[in-house]
């Protein structure tokens with residue numbers, strides 16, 4: 359018998375190091391915001407999902423403190439036992455109002471919302487069609503469900519249609535799953551086409567609005583609103599932890615769907631209810647999204663300013679063309695600088711940091727190709743954006759990067 363059943367772990371770590379895929383955590387020492395203190399250094403923050411700057415907002419902090427004082431720190435049990443508070447229901451109804459759906463349900467995280475929803479909706483005799491670039495929580499949810507999973511090419515509705523034509527008839531239920539704003543690429547799913555295909559082939563469609571809620575659409579309801587698809591037969595999920603500045607996830611849809619999830623979703627039934635602090639903070643964030651459209655307008659102003667600055671810089675040099683996809687058409691606060699490999703991405707990330715900019719390298723296995731991922735916030739100012747572009751171009755035009 360081997361006495362060293364765990365030695366593979368160190369070997370595996372060595373392999374991770376050799377590929378420059380190794381990751382570790384770094385502590386932020388300040389409140390979240392457009393600038394942060396990271397390991398003692400002040401940096402302009404282009405690494406946060408706090409798109410509207412709500413995670414450090416006083417109104418959310420006050421709401422969390424008040425809820426904690428009134429209801430304590432923990433909810434002590436599953437929502438179905440001792441873990442339910444009126445505050446949870448208030449939040450769910452506020453989300454349903456924002457999304458203009460019949461009802462909504464909140465989970466302890468967006469990841470758990472996807473796991474619990476997908477695995478409740480489909481099983482071994484069913485089919486899942488999944489965009490190749492989907493978020494890990496969608497992919498893992500699909501695996502956990504036990505359904506047959508077929509991936510279609512990224513944002514390719516023709517490929518999706520072909521796969522359905524060949525396979526749909528062999529399965530009972532079928533679920534199409536997609537990010538709305540893709541988390542690592544920042545592009546938008548073609549929702550109207552997906553809805554058309556879902557209707558044609560009698561499929562359910564789940565759209566993950568993690569990066570679009572609070573950002574897209576006239577009232578901030580997300581990609582569904584942006585495309586004028588409000589009220590369509592859809593399962594909308596999202597997170598409370600990005601633009602909403604808190605922690606948790608949600609699903610919004612028909613009353614029967616939500617009722618079904620309350621009865622069948624294991625990651626909602628067998629886990630402790632969201633804390634009063636997180637619930638109250640998210641509820642306050644939903645109110646702010648509806649009361650202060652200027653925050654969303656400011657974010658879009660920043661996105662357009664960055665586009666303009668990039669265009670001006672790129673006009674002066676062509677050597678950087680291959681680093682950017684057609685960002686002139688990007689429709690989100692996420693944009694990527696594509697780099698040839700993980701080592702270069704790490705190197706560029708470190709150079710940015712040395713010059714006061716926090717924008718991390720994203721490498722396999724999170725994505726198939728390495729990149730720097732930049733996220734904008736409503737609270738960035740024009741100097742932050744100008745500095746980002748100046749520093750970025752000074753690094754990218756060096757010989758060794760290309």
Ligand SMILES: *Cc1c(COP(=O)(O)O)cnc(C)c1O
Nearest residue numbers: 467468469493495541568597599
């Ligand atoms: C972040 C994210 C999630 C998970 O949300 P959490 O609340 O952080 O667990 C799900 N889907 C997508 C697309 C995400 O980007």
